[in-house]
Amino acid sequence: MFSYILRRCIYAIFVLLGVATVAFFIARLTGDPVAIMLPPDATVEQMNHLRAQLGMDKPLVVQYGMFIWDLVHFNMGESIRYGEPTLSLITERLPATLELAGASLIIALIVAIPAGIISAIKRGTWFDRLVMSVVLIGQSMPVFWVGILLILLFSVTWRLLPTGGIGGWEHLIMPAFALGLHMMALITRLLRSSLIEALSSDYIRTARAKGLFPRKVIGKHALRNSLLPVVTIVGLQIGALLGGSVVTEVVFAWPGVGQMIIQAINNRDFALVQTAIILLAGIFVIINLIVDLLYVVIDPRIQYK
Amino acid sequence: MISILRKGNIGNLFNWFSIIILVLFAIIAIIAPFISPYDPNAQELTARLKPPAWIDGSVSGYLLGTDNLGRDLLSRILYGSRISILIGVLAVIISGVIGAVIGLLSGYYRTVDAIMMRIADIQLAFPTILLALAIVAVLGGGMMNLIIVLGITGWVQYARVIRSEVLSMKSSDFVVAARTIGVSDGRLLFRHILPNILAPIITIATFQVASTIIAESSLSFLGLGVPINIPSWGNMLSQGQLYIGSAWWISLFPGIAIMLVVLAINILGDWIRDLFDPKSK
């Protein structure tokens, strides 16, 4: 078990290095930041001067070597646009994004787990149909549209919630709901379908035949097996949540990493885009490590040496 | 197909609703040029922002009204069905094929697993938006590039779920039994394991056609989608959201179109899943 964890940690470092490499080359392929940084009036000399200052006049391989060397020393470079270390720019905004993503995840789980379980047990009833209809409709709308509709209703028409920005709870409700809606629907559906499958499987039937109480059957046997795909999806969806926060943050003027990434992409701010990717990748890798370890706990049939 | 229909619950209105909707939109997508009253990109600047026919101030000839450039919304939605459905289906085929093959192989072979899951991790760690931008910047914007982006970014989900299913199935009795009687690995993978995990693949694929259509609109919203002058539903919705307070019809109708199709695909997916999976009966 210990060696398994160790191996996974080494993998994680390998993955991060891979991410960093791909990020570096993609960022370099997307264009010249100097042309965007300087006003149209700038002369060719001014452009070359700035390019040299930024080290962008050197061959790509040399730039890559410098990049990896700095990375190993936790020197993630300075943002071209902001003139500050990229690491601090991102860590400044990370709490806002984590707050939003965390709130979405909680809302999604709070609604989806009971809804999924009840729908599976009460399959075919009015409750099941209602839940499934709501879930399906929720999943059929793009986040930004949901967001705009929420703002139109709750802010402009009813004046209940602020239109955007960060602040107290009232600022968090709409963006968290909009961002969590898809995940909510996904988990509800997945939990329902895998629970239905588990409930109809042989060992559950056997358990039932043995006279075990339904709740115990569901709780101890069926639920445990149907959680496997759910945990997988939650792990994967945290990546989607962080990615989806880009759209949500733009719609609700939420000052997080997502909004900054969009600006960094528009400014061709290499260093900032790279650091953002590597940091988000770090979060992702850790979460997936946890997911993989959870498999061992949930499904004892999978064994790791 | 007929046997599948016979097996299904014919009385379920939801399922028939979804089939009718999808067939309808498929037909619309094919015959859009013949039934559209206008060229979807033809502008009539004197008839801008006109409401649908049943509302005061409408202009005759524009059933669903016009957008901010005086283009006929109905024609644009009819044409848009081609683009949005095409994007959804093609992207899912790309990612489904990649994901299924990689997932099966890595669930089955340790060595493949080690490499592929690392690549999957790298892939997953990338925000889709960045990949989209990179491809647009390198290859130039365009619909095929967007389809490739959405296809490439989607494979991991299949691979991961299939892999975990294969992992837990590998120790199941029937696979162990098949092995002991000398069934080859390839045969085992594609003849015995693949049919058994078709249900999760279909579940994911339906979700993904749906989520791809939605992802297309989100990328449009961020200005990184299909070129903005192509009338995809996503483009129409994201341009129309600016007018939501006054000319609500510009975003409402494409929004409803997206909702209907996505909804129908999801219902259909559930249904097929139930039909294929005798256990859930």
Place this chain on the structure above:
Amino acid sequence: MKSKVLAFFLIVFLVLAGCTSSKSKDNSTASSEKKRDSLVVAQASDAGTLDPQKQGKMPDMNILINMFDTLLTRDENNKLAPGLATEWKAIDDTTWQFKLRKDVKFHNGEPFNAEAVKFSIDRLNNPDTKSPIVELKTVKEVVVIDEYTVNLVTSASDPILPNKTVLFGGVMVPPNYIKEKGDDYFAQHPVGTGPYKFVSWQKDHQVVMEANPDYFRGAPKMKKLTFRVIPNLADMVAATKTGEVDIATSLTPDVATQLKSDSNVNVISTPWIRTFYMVIDTTKEGPMAKKEVRQAMNYAVNVKQIIDTVLGGHAQRVATIVPSQNFGVDKSIKPFKYNIEKAKKLLAQAGYPDGFSTEMDANNLDVDIVQAIAAELGKVGIKVKVNLMDGATLTNNIAAKKASPLYYLGNTGWTMDALSNFQSYIKSDRRYNAWKNAEADKLVDIEEQSIDSKTRLDAFSQIQKLLIDESPYLFLYQLDGLYGMSKDVEWKPNVMGVLNMYNASIK
């Protein structure tokens, strides 16, 4: 089981509703307070940095102009006016002399004087500052004459140096504060001479400022000034309607039209110097190399109708690429008159009676306008394929000379001198040049090197006549600045589009 779950949902809803209602009360009290002495301005993007010498973009300048002052400013008639400097004159071809105000102190109490000017411009031009501001690179040396007199010595003559001190490069920073606290601290806690003092900055959310009671022109009327960042226009419209935002900026004509219907909001449309045109690449073989074709294109587009429809009337037709407020504009030069017959005739003369096919690049945001232009060109047989892309890709393509033969560009010559409008475009060796003309090159040299206004005006006139005749652009319009303001707010925007809030007040 069912009842338990129902109870659970009920609790969740009650909690949510509770938060909502309690906070909505807070909002209403906050807004009634706000109306008395504080103002919220919204723009689409945040400042990149609050170090005024390390920024070069309008969103940054909009915030900073409220905390800092510049050497010179513009008055209501857009004439150069005193700022931190009271007088300015050219004492020879390469020296501009500025006399400074004597009663100005930075927010930290540090005095403003000639040394501060020298420090500011030296810091600006020091390569270590990595400033994106390039306008004052012509300054070779700053010479302190006495405590309140300073000479700016340029390497070659710079006729519009005073104009350049109105924004970006003209911002004055506190020498001792920066020396003591360092650049990083200064960027986080900016100190200027301006009407508002820095309070806090939450990045991508808001910058909060408070009134500077000791401001040399007198304390501003509002006690508190907040700049909010709202990237999505639909959200900005919503926030303006609910009163969370007092002044919404960077509005598009369509969005402004929506706000007009709201009884609490005034929509202000005001002249702005942002000028747009379609660049025609004349350097490649093909129809665009012919002057008749380019003239035909100018005749073929009904710019007036496009302004009235797509832009809701919020733009002014311009003859060339110089906005009507800028120095050097020749008002006797009239714009092309829409004439489809003449366009067809010219095309036939050039050997393209049936038109031709070409491509056009543009920013996604300009989709409506370029599609309308393409449709107009289509009517004379010029079939245009429109390629839309994000702004950065477009800029990249133009810089890399990979753009299509037609591309849509805007230019804000904020120095308000035609020199800036022509700078990167007209002369053959410039970055965005797509038209080689020896006569134009000579004329550009004259207007860039002479400091005599009459000589310059004459050269500008000749360039504009040449532009009309040669038509290396499809000339369009200058946009109006559009703002959505709460009914009780009083504020007058300026033609440069800078959000200077010193004079803003509540009725």
